[in-house]
Amino acid sequence: EEYRWLGLPYCHQLPFADFHQWDFEVRNPDFGSAEFADWCDYVAREHCARMKEDPKLIGYFYMDCPTWIHTKPANAWKGPIYDPEKLTTDVGRRELQSIATRWYQVTHDAIRRYDKNHLILGDRYEANAPIAEEVINAALPYVDLLSFQHFDQPATVAENLRKWHEKTGKPVLLADHAIAIRESDGYQRHNGSGYAATLAALRNEPGCVGYHLCGAYLRNETRKRALRSSDESPDTTAIESITSANRDAEQWIRSIR
Numbered sequence: 001e002e003y004r005w006l007g008l009p010y011c012h013q014l015p016f017a018d019f020h021q022w023d024f025e026v027r028n029p030d031f032g033s034a035e036f037a038d039w040c041d042y043v044a045r046e047h048c049a050r051m052k053e054d055p056k057l058i059g060y061f062y063m064d065c066p067t068w069i070h071t072k073p074a075n076a077w078k079g080p081i082y083d084p085e086k087l088t089t090d091v092g093r094r095e096l097q098s099i100a101t102r103w104y105q106v107t108h109d110a111i112r113r114y115d116k117n118h119l120i121l122g123d124r125y126e127a128n129a130p131i132a133e134e135v136i137n138a139a140l141p142y143v144d145l146l147s148f149q150h151f152d153q154p155a156t157v158a159e160n161l162r163k164w165h166e167k168t169g170k171p172v173l174l175a176d177h178a179i180a181i182r183e184s185d186g187y188q189r190h191n192g193s194g195y196a197a198t199l200a201a202l203r204n205e206p207g208c209v210g211y212h213l214c215g216a217y218l219r220n221e222t223r224k225r226a227l228r229s230s231d232e233s234p235d236t237t238a239i240e241s242i243t244s245a246n247r248d249a250e251q252w253i254r255s256i257r
Helices: 002-006 034-051 084-088 090-114 133-142 154-168 192-202 236-256
Strands: 010-013 057-064 119-126 146-149 172-177 180-182 188-190 208-213 216-218 226-228
Touching: 002 010, 034 057, 034 090, 084 090, 090 119, 090 133, 119 133, 119 172, 133 154, 146 154, 154 172, 154 192, 154 208, 172 192, 188 192, 188 236, 192 208, 192 236
Parallel strands: 010 057, 057 119, 119 146, 146 172, 172 208, 216 226
Antiparallel strands: 180 188
């Protein structure tokens, strides 16, 4: 309902599991269990059945920065989904691909039981953490594109997206990115020029289908950068630069149709 109030195209994240790199409370899921498959069916029925006819919906995301083979200090106690040291053997690589295949197949099938219309955008992989090719290969039959979170300079981001597009043949999405200006009080502002430079770099990547800006609508203690401050004052400098870059990109797209 909130999506409809906005009246804008949107992507929706499905809560199939919590093994993202910020989670430090929940044990890793057992993808092979019947309970996991039942849960995925429930999630898809609850979310996708309601959204299947929405023309504004682009598609569904899964996990944000899943910890397939890496952890952060806060969640090191539970470990990654799979021990990366086992990837030194053929048996280990096959086992990881089997586990990941189960994840992507169960989630894909759950969605498609209730919604055959929208894209499956899959996990948003953390580009600055290790990414197992076995996981990517497992995802390929079950997602419509590959999504990456990547906080880095435009040339580095574009190079990474190009690598995965050329390696897999799948479209790629920069699903979370921002270049920030850090203030002395600890807060941040969006760097509008950095946004424009990133968008310009992505024009040269034919496999890239989009760019999602990372940040809150209103600045807060968790998301320290936003398009508006906590009192709703707009960051006009950033907004003007971002708007100008988007309009340039729109004109460019029209020119190549």
